[in-house]
Amino acid sequence: MxxxxxxxxxxxxxxxxxxxxxxxxxxxxxxxxxxxxxxxxxxxxxxxxxxxxxxxxxxxxxxxxMLEQHNPVQSSSSAAPIRVVVVGTSLPRRVVALGAEAIGLDLRVRCATLAELNEQEPDGDAEVLILEKAELDDSVLPRIDALRERIPAARLVLYRFSSSATIRALRSAGCVVARLPADLNELALLCRLAMRGQRLPLSHTPAAVPAPRYAEDSLAMLAQASGRVSCECPRHLAEVLLTVGSFERYSAQCAVRSPEDAELHATLERSAGQARALLEDALERLALAEGISVVTKGG
Incomplete structure (x- = not known):
């Protein structure tokens, strides 16, 4: 269905x-x-x-x-582009290169930093202030608040890495916080959510990472196997899984020098675990296709 x-x-x-x-x-x-x-x-x-x-x-x-935003048949053709101010090192250039109107935006002001934005004429007509900051920290909150009188628009903060505490603080201040989208066509949707005051529940709550599925010695045997089948992918994929699994364990055990360092290594461990889980799914499908048996943990 x-x-x-x-x-x-x-x-x-x-x-x-x-x-x-x-x-x-x-x-x-x-x-x-x-x-x-x-x-x-x-x-x-x-x-x-x-x-x-x-x-x-x-x-x-x-x-x-979101579906209506990307479906011209279902969405209203008369919907006006969202008036935005974009601040960031790479996002403004990407929006200009793709074409702001093509993704449903009316780009009023663009600059690299909030300090640079402070020096420009305010745009009180903007509907959303978009801030791109790859590594997000608490220092950004007072600087965003200081702009409220000059630019009384909804706040959309996009990041790559951030602590949960920083995201909670920004959300409590009325900002919509989300990871930087790979597809800029999603920007208009995020802006509309910000204008409606809707929150994204997934930004700071990572999905649980499943435990490793395959026994390491079984992966090692598969990685060392000679090419007895026409497809070499199982052997190569086993090698990649061994490397990613090793990095996941290393990140979990890595010595930390500060709370910020601990947060970074926790992110590295989680990211490696998510990548490992995806590769395990791929290996499972590949093993079934090739008729290969790979021993699982406890199997």
Whole structure:
């Protein structure tokens, strides 16, 4: 009904907790009509190129808004571009290169830093102030607040790395905080969420990283196996998994010099674990296709 392969649905449910289904007396999953509709929206947006990691925490209404934003048949052709001020080292250039109007924005002011923005004429007509800061810290909050009288617009803060405490503080101050999107077509959606005062629940709550699935000695044997099959991918993938798993463990054990250093290494460990889980899914499918047996932990 949603157009999703069962395998994909199970991966999404395991990794992103996208649906909380009930079970029948025989153990079968029971989906409501609303859940099916939400899954269908997720499928359409993923097919358009959006990452499931961004979509998983959005409500059905937010997903519908996002779909309408990217579907000229469903969205209103008379909708005016969002008036924005963009501050950042690379985001303003990317918006100009892609074309602000093409992604539903009216770029009023662009600059590299908040200090530079302070020196420019204020734009009281702007609807959203977008701040791009790769490494986000608490120092940005008072500087954003200081601009409220000059630019009384909604606040959208985009980052790559940040502590949960900083994100909570910014949200308490009324900012919408999200990771920098790879696809700039998502900017207009994020701006609309900021204008409506809606929060993104996934920005600072990382999905749980599953424990390693495969025994290390089994991966090592596969990595050292000679090419007895036409496809060398299982051997290469086992080598990559060994390296990523090693880095994940190293990050967990790495000595830290400060709370900031501890946060960085925790992020590295989590990122490596997420990458390892994705590669394990790929190895599972590859092993089935090639008829290879890879021993799992406890197996």
């Amino acid at each position: 949603a157009g999703l392969p069962v395998e994909t649905l199970r991966v999404w449910e395991r990794r992103y907790q996208i649906s909380d289904t009930r079970r029948s007396s025989h153990g079968q999953r029971l989906y409501s009509a609303e859940q099916v509709e939400r899954l269908a929206l997720l499928k359409q947006l993923v097919d358009q190129g959006h990452g499931i990691g961004l979509l998983a925490g959005l409500s059905r209404q937010q997903l519908q808004l």
